[in-house]
């Protein structure tokens with residue numbers, strides 16, 4: 001089921017480094033309607049192709065305003081109920097709102113180290129870019145198992 005934007009809550013990511021929903025959607029569906037010509041809502045985001053939304057929830061989690069809602073399947077989240085994530089630096093909180101107004105909130109850690117503290121190439125040798133088209137590992141002079149080039153798939 002596709003997402004939709006609550007226009008009263010979306011602030012267009014005004015003043016932020018990037019427009020969170022637009023930059024994270026893997027299907028390039030989210031867009032910002034700068035002048036309102038597409039939706040009638042200026043400076044609000046929208047899902048411009050709901051039928052193509054694969055409901056990955058990435059934009060819902062990334063939105064700093066919790067302005068994107070997700071139409072879940074009715075047997076899991078019936079009309080009137082809501083599931084809303086809120087992503088922090090170290091945790092994600094999920095608020096489950098039932099149709100009778102009851103709420104449950106769950107929090108889960110999303111990282112074990114401070115943000116941006118991981119150095120994925122620490123301790124690794126520099127890449128040998130002249131070997132980029134050859135089999136083997138980037139930091140080795142010779143591949144461990146060069147294989148038979150004739151067996152490689154050529155496109």
Ligand code: SF4
Nearest residue numbers: 010013020021045063
């Ligand atoms: S991430 Fe949220 S606040 Fe930012 S433009 Fe998208 S819907 Fe609006």
Ligand code: SF4
Nearest residue numbers: 025053054056057059
């Ligand atoms: S749920 Fe996923 S595919 Fe759908 S608009 Fe959001 S980020 Fe894009």
